[in-house]
Structures are given as structure tokens and as C-alpha cells.
Amino acid sequence: MKQQIGVAALCCVAMLAIAPPLLGAVAAPLATHSTYTIVVDKLKFATPPSGLRVGDTVIWVNRDIFRHSATARDGSFNVDLMPGKSLGIVLKRAGTVPFYCTFHPGMKGQLVIAR
Numbered sequence: 001m002k003q004q005i006g007v008a009a010l011c012c013v014a015m016l017a018i019a020p021p022l023l024g025a026v027a028a029p030l031a032t033h034s035t036y037t038i039v040v041d042k043l044k045f046a047t048p049p050s051g052l053r054v055g056d057t058v059i060w061v062n063r064d065i066f067r068h069s070a071t072a073r074d075g076s077f078n079v080d081l082m083p084g085k086s087l088g089i090v091l092k093r094a095g096t097v098p099f100y101c102t103f104h105p106g107m108k109g110q111l112v113i114a115r
């Protein structure tokens with residue numbers, strides 16, 4: 001008799017131990033991030049997407065025949081893009097971040113990043 005109660009109690013403890021990770025797994029999709037692409041072509045940056053948020057990824061795609069960079073004025077990123085290459089960055093901070101190309105200073109744009 002005593003032994004049966006012991007097994008039942010152990011079972012309940014095991015259930016409690018499993019529950020928190022399951023709750024965590026359900027909450028995880030709320031923290032998903034998006035991936036955006038900014039194409040560089042014909043000596044121009046495409047218009048950056050709206051709705052950028054901290055944690056999102058921006059992939060810079062150089063479709064031009066020239067080497068370009070995407071360089072943040074605040075130093076938060078500096079992507080060197082050889083012709084035909086792509087590189088991704090993860091947005092770390094909220095704010096408005098102007099960027100330009102170090103090889104062609106007339107090429108510029110800005111990212112508006114929400115929290």
C-alpha cells in the first residue's frame with residue numbers, strides 16, 4: 001500500500017518538471033525575427049524595407065558589377081560586398097541608422113529600426 005502512494009507522488013513530481021519547458025516552447029514563436037533583403041545594383045541601394053526590428057536580419061545583395069560596401073555612419077555595421085556577393089547582418093539596436101558606400105559616397109540610405 002505504502003509503495004503505491006510513493007510511485008504516484010513521483011509521477012506528479014515528474015509532470016511538474018516537464019511542464020515549464022513545454023510552456024517555454026509555446027512562447028518561443030512570439031520572439032521570431034524576420035529576414036529582409038536590400039539589393040545593391042547600378043550604383044544604388046534599393047529602398048530599405050519598413051518595419052525593421054531589433055533581432056531582424058538584413059541581407060545585402062550586390063547585383064552590381066562594382067564592389068560596394070554598406071557602412072553605417074554610427075559604426076554599427078560595415079559590410080564589404082564584392083560583385084555578386086551577399087552578406088547578412090543582425091540588427092542589434094533600435095534607431096535610425098544612415099549608411100553609405102565607402103567606394104561611392106553618393107550611394108546612401110538609412111535603416112529605421114524599431115525595438
Ligand SMILES: [Cu+2]
Nearest residue numbers: 068101103104
Ligand atoms: Cu558603392
